[in-house]
Amino acid sequence: MSLLQVDGLGIEFGGLKAVDNVGFKVEPGEIxxxxxxxxxxxxxxxxxxxxxxxxxAGRVTLAGQDVTGMxxxxxxxxxxxxxxxxxxIFQHMSVLENVVAGFHLEExxxxxxxxxxxxxxxxxxxxxxxxxxxxxxxxxxxxxxxAEAGSLSYGALKRLEIARALALSPKILLLDEPxxxxxxxxxxxIDELIAEVAKSGVAILLVEHDMKLVMRISNHIVVLDxxxxxxxxxxxxVSRNPDVIAAYLGTAAAQESEHA
Amino acid sequence: MKLGSKHTTLLVLAVIxxxxxxxxxxxxxxxxxxxxxxxxxxVTGIVILTxxxxxxxxxxxxxxxxxxxxxxxxPVYLGVHPGLALIIGALLSGAIAFLVGxxxxxxxxxxxxxxxxxxxxxxxxxxxxxxxxxxxxxxxRVADLGIRGLLREMGFxxxxxxxxxxxxxxxxLIGAWLALNLHDSPTGRALRALHGSEVAARTVGVDVARLxxxxxxxxxxxxxxxGSLLALQNRFITPEVAGFLHSVEMVTMAVLGxxxxxxxxxxxxxxxxxxxxxxxxxxxxxYAVLGLVMMLVMIFLRDGLxxxxxxxxxxxxQ
Numbered sequence: 001m002s003l004l005q006v007d008g009l010g011i012e013f014g015g016l017k018a019v020d021n022v023g024f025k026v027e028p029g030e031i032x033x034x035x036x037x038x039x040x041x042x043x044x045x046x047x048x049x050x051x052x053x054x055x056x057a058g059r060v061t062l063a064g065q066d067v068t069g070m071x072x073x074x075x076x077x078x079x080x081x082x083x084x085x086x087x088x089i090f091q092h093m094s095v096l097e098n099v100v101a102g103f104h105l106e107e108x109x110x111x112x113x114x115x116x117x118x119x120x121x122x123x124x125x126x127x128x129x130x131x132x133x134x135x136x137x138x139x140x141x142x143x144x145x146x147a148e149a150g151s152l153s154y155g156a157l158k159r160l161e162i163a164r165a166l167a168l169s170p171k172i173l174l175l176d177e178p179x180x181x182x183x184x185x186x187x188x189x190i191d192e193l194i195a196e197v198a199k200s201g202v203a204i205l206l207v208e209h210d211m212k213l214v215m216r217i218s219n220h221i222v223v224l225d226x227x228x229x230x231x232x233x234x235x236x237x238v239s240r241n242p243d244v245i246a247a248y249l250g251t252a253a254a255q256e257s258e259h260a
Numbered sequence: 261m262k263l264g265s266k267h268t269t270l271l272v273l274a275v276i277x278x279x280x281x282x283x284x285x286x287x288x289x290x291x292x293x294x295x296x297x298x299x300x301x302x303v304t305g306i307v308i309l310t311x312x313x314x315x316x317x318x319x320x321x322x323x324x325x326x327x328x329x330x331x332x333x334x335p336v337y338l339g340v341h342p343g344l345a346l347i348i349g350a351l352l353s354g355a356i357a358f359l360v361g362x363x364x365x366x367x368x369x370x371x372x373x374x375x376x377x378x379x380x381x382x383x384x385x386x387x388x389x390x391x392x393x394x395x396x397x398x399x400x401r402v403a404d405l406g407i408r409g410l411l412r413e414m415g416f417x418x419x420x421x422x423x424x425x426x427x428x429x430x431x432x433l434i435g436a437w438l439a440l441n442l443h444d445s446p447t448g449r450a451l452r453a454l455h456g457s458e459v460a461a462r463t464v465g466v467d468v469a470r471l472x473x474x475x476x477x478x479x480x481x482x483x484x485x486x487g488s489l490l491a492l493q494n495r496f497i498t499p500e501v502a503g504f505l506h507s508v509e510m511v512t513m514a515v516l517g518x519x520x521x522x523x524x525x526x527x528x529x530x531x532x533x534x535x536x537x538x539x540x541x542x543x544x545x546x547y548a549v550l551g552l553v554m555m556l557v558m559i560f561l562r563d564g565l566x567x568x569x570x571x572x573x574x575x576x577x578q
Contacts, residue, residue, distance in 0.1 A: 050463060076465030090456030092520070093449075101453040105465040107446040111474050114445035115438050121445050128446075168464060 001064050003028050003203045004080075004172050009048055009058035010227075018044045019227045021058070024220075026172060026203045031194065033206040033214045035238075036224035037247055042207040043085055045224070046176050049205070050082045051075045063171065077105060079171035083161040083178060085207070089149050096145040098160055099132040100125075102167025132167065139163040139193060155186030162193060172203040179210045191217060215239060223247065266440040269523045273436055277429040281422075290421035292534060297428035298489050299529040301435045303514045304522055305482025308439055310511070311519040312448055313475040314455030315365065316373045318507050319380025323353040323480040324487030325387055325502025328402075329394060331491040335403040342403045346488040350481045357480030358473065365472045380507045387499035399498030402491045424493045431489060432526070435482060439522050442478075451475055483510070516557055518564025527566045 002025040010020045019041040026032045034042050047053040049060055051072040060068045062078055070078075090098050100107070107128040113121045136142045139159040144152060152160065158178055165173055175194065179187040191213055198204050198217075208214050214221065214235070221238040223231040225247040231238055238244055277297075284290060302324060309315050330349025334340050340348065364375040387394045394400060408423055442448040454461035454468050462468055491497040500506065509532065517528020535553065539546045561568035 052459060052462075072459075072462040073465050073467050076463060082463050084460065088457040088460035090453045090460065092456060093452060097449060101449050101461075102464045104446065104450050104453070104461075108450060109446060111447045111478075114447040115442055115478070117441035117445065125444070125446060164460075164464065 002026060002061075003063055004049070004205065005059075005061040006045075006049065007059045007061070009045065009055050009060065011044060011048055011053055011056050017227050019048065019055075019224075022222075022224065022227075022229050023058070024222045024229070024232060026205055026220075028171070028203050029198055029201045030219045031198050031204045031206060031217050032220045032222065033208060033218040034222045034224060035208065035211075035214055036230075039226075040224040040247075041227040042224055043176055044227075046082065046174055046205075046207060050080065050174055076168055079168070080174070081165040081168040081170035081172070082174035083158075083165050083176055085176040085180065087154075087157050087161060089157055089160065091148075091150045093149055094145065095141060095147050095149050095152065095160060096129070096132055096136060098149050099135050099163050099167055100128055102135075102164035103128040103132060105168065135163045135166055138166075140189065155182040155189070158182060158186070158190060159193065162190075162197075166197065166202075170202060172205060173197065174205045176207045177209060178206070179208060179213055187213060266444065269440055269521075270433065270437060272523060273433060273526065277433070281425065287419055287421040290419070290425040292537065294421070294424045294428040294493060296526075296530045296533045297425075297432040298486050298493070299510075299513060299533050300432045300526040301428075301489070302483045302486035302510050303517070303525045303529045304432070304435045304439045305479035305486075306510050306514040307519055307522050307525045308442060308451075308482070309475050309479035310514060311521070311525065312443065312455065313451040313472055315472055315475065316369070316511070317376040317476070317479070318373045318504075318511065319376035319378065319383075320479065320483045320510050321487075321502050321504070321506035322380040322383035323357065323483035324490070324506060325383045325499065326353045326356065327484030327487030328491035328497045328501045329387060329400075330484075331488045332395075332400045332402045332497055333393065342405050342492055346485065346492070349488050350484045353480045353484035354477050357477045361473045361476040361480075365469065365476060377504065377507070380502065380504060384499050384502040384504070387502055394499070397499060399496055402495050402497055404495065405492050428489055428493070431485065435485075436522050436526065443522075447471070447474065512554065516554060516564060518567040520563065521567055524564050524566035528564065531565065 004026040007023045009022045011018050022045060024032065034045060036042055044053065048055045051070050054069045059066060062080060065078065067075060067078065090101055093101065107124045109121060109124060133142065133145065136145055139162055141156060141160060141163065144156065149160065162178065178194065179190050182190065187210060194204060195217055206218070218235055221233065221235055222229060223238060223244050230243045230247060231241045280293060281290065302320065306320065309317055327346070327349040330352060331342050331345045334345035334348050335342050360379050364372060367375055388397050408418065408420060411418055450461065450466045450471050454466055454471060458468055487501055490501060513528040513532045514525040516532060517526065518524025535550055536546060539549050542549050557565060
């Protein structure tokens, strides 16, 4: 049984098939990347898996349980966590608090106990704070802990989002373009971080434009074009697939490579 | 001074409440003071709903109305002590907020604003039209809380205005303490998270619908207690307490002072409660000047008076 299994997933927006009949599997500790040209439906696919969009067709199975269209906060309880292509940071909170907020399921209790600052609430908040500090150090942001989140650089915010997503202790982590807009050094840092997280046994589903990054770290690649899966396999196989080359470089380039 | 710090805020508030009376030339000032504290309590509830959770309500005076009329009616019809009536009103407001909040908190931004506005108007109309029970637009008498009489029997003679200054001051301190506890608690953090990014809050496991409802209920209870205190202090109440203007006033006080901070919002309540009294020197232009002040603050100090000033001072120090 796979950790995450996606079968025949599809959605339409105003009659247009944004994603159609897409299926693949992710095993624990594996890095699976979804690639494809702009508008291929990668983020839409992510939004369906993570419960933000309700799919029109197909099934999402997480650790054997059917979770199709389940609300994100319930998916979080089952160990599915994600980051966003366009950063979704809690502005007006400190860097540390952003990560502490990621521990919501662990720290939240009774609202009355919170209102009266009962010892239970305070103790939970303290334990979680210590854990959040460890996570911040893991993504290399421990020195920015007290800073307002909005003041961080783009690359740092990307890492902050990963730290927040890791706070859930997820079984599977969905990363939507974690290296987009980052410079070479930042990309390398994120690359290392992803590999390290996968090594700890967390499955990773990745959408990424940076081909070098994808080819380097993925165990398995799924290629989308116009909402459909056009290829699948290990990086080696996928990079030689003529359909993939055509989708990325245009048909002319594909023909050229055939002649060569 | 760090605005966010819980103990600093409470200390500042307590010192102001204790020290201010030494500068009061007449009992009239005690009355204005307690009015500030009563408004401050309602506004602290708005801070939880709007400042923490980012949800707008233009109908919270409805809950103040429920609290006020609970104190007027429960002693008459149920024969309970006015103090107990305050608690009944708070429970009733909380229950109604729970029922009303469920459907309307699914709405966002101005849709939520308009829906909550409708609720406030509904309560005000009910209080105005059910004249045989509520006394209608002319208002109704409210029973005496009896504390002054109790003190007199014990041999203490205090003026009503001074007693209410102390009572409402204590209530405001308790309210501020609760709101500040909430700010740094798991619940408060989740509220501020969904304010920052609802979709991200959901993906870290925050049950957004449930948390918004909790904030709505808590702020309704604050408004209700504020309405009850107003009724008990004045010994008389009219449906205006639930009116649209009162709802708008609450939001304006909070936003003007700084809706993100408890101290800021209470400061806003103090300004907007006293300013009309000060501005009487402008005679018939009083409200025009008030409007102008509000516009200028929003244009130049968008975070609200107190947070903006704090930032300014901090910037100068560095």
